[in-house]
Amino acid sequence: MSLQQNANAISDLKEIPGFFPFSQSLRKTFLVNSPSGDRGRFFPVLRCSTTSTIAHPHASNTGENAALPVEMSERLVVRLALPSKGRMADDTLNLLKDCQLSVHKPNPRQYIASISSLPGLEVWFQRASDVVRKLRTGDVDLGIVGYDMVCEYGQGDDDLIVVHDALEFGECHLAIAVPTYGIFSKVSSMAELAAMPQWSTERPLRIVTGYTHLGQQFVEKNGLKHVQLLTADGALEAAPAMGTADAILDLVSSGTTLRENNLKQVDGGLVLKSQGVLVASKRSLLHRETALEKTHEILERLEAHLRAKGQFTITAHMRGKSKEEVADLILNNTDFHGLQGPTISPVFSKANGKVQTDFYAIVVCVNKTHLYNAVRQLRKVGGSGVLVSPLTYIFDEEPPRWRQLLNKLKHS
DSSP states (O other), rough: OHHHHHHHHHHHHTTTOOOOOOHHHHHHHTTOOSSSSOOOOOOOOOOSSSSOOOOTTSSSGGGGGGTTOOOOSSSSSSSEEEEEHHHHHHHHHHHHHHHOOOOOOOSOOOOOEEEESSTEEEEEOOOOHHHHHHHHTTSSSSEEEEEEHHHHTTTTTTTTEESSSSSSSSOOOEEEESSGGGTTOOOBBHHHHHHHHHHTSSSSSSESSOOOOHHHHHHHTOOSEEEEEEEEEEEEEGHHHHSSOEEEEEESSHHHHHHHHEEEEEEEEEEEOOOEEEEEEHEEEETTTHHHHHHHHHHHHHHHHHTTTEEEEEEEEEEEHHHHHHHHHHHHHHHHSSSSSSSEEEEEEEETTTTEEEOOOEEEEEEEGGGHHHHHHHHTTEEEEEEEEOOOOOOOOSOHHHHHHHHHHHHH
16 A cells, blocks of 8 residues: 555545544554555455344333444543453463553453553453444444354444454364264265255254354355254253254364264355454444554554564574675575565674674574474575574564555445
């Protein structure tokens, strides 16, 4: 995105009624010129596909006030909702800590916390499903939760924007599984499952799940007939053995739990892939003062840390007559050239009372899977005194997802 395009995007956002202007520091950040050919992959900002009406949290459930749009409250602080328990909660806190965004919770029984490096932001611990619900009602502005929760409880709400779609924890998928025994022993696909003669209007295929919204979407999308969705919260794997259901629709990570309960996934039964995501309320980003600024900082820290994950810096000394000669050795005789190219700088030494340059320091960045091979190649072309250290952050000119978010807000 060019300097002028950045400026135009900001100008367009300012035309939105009620939009809070950016702070001076963030406005400067927006106007940083990003050269073409940005490094890294570009990811679309995901959003559940259909729109829905949100009931106002304080409105009655009957009469003409049954479905009022959510209005922005007067509060000045920005609220970030996090899962309150389970592995998702632990992974979320660990990720934030790695990004120098440690959550301070004085009392483990409290549901409100803070992040010292983000003044003006409150952290609220909620059940995963309530993170999404409270985003929709305007009680919180940002949330970190599984993408499955966003789609199940967001139910296509156009106000929800997934700001970062790959936080690299909580990876799993929502899928249909059936028993490995009995009438299902030879069933291996959804087509075979749906075509079984046992199912009828009087005796439908019973699928137990905690994801009724996504389950109904899947049934309708695939044109499945004679299917009944049953609701349950936990221990779904026991339902087929108990005879209370024929199949389950649940999250699967390693598949161990399915195998231990004599269940198997069926081809064509994948409903959704999920992992931790950063999600925001579009209304909050546009109309809550400092919400967009806080989102920018959180997103930039997340992107920098995740990009550096598994990356190492290799520093080596090489003898050469010039930087160009050393660069030629690296670029033409090794497979590892760093992010844009090797960094080469002179190494100064003193001999016979004179300062001289006989060596050059080479710095490259490589993934840990190629670490030893990169060291071997550097040594083969004359590298010595090789030092290796892990990377913590890789900050780009501007996170690609940030530019995508601005475009989404502009065209929403």
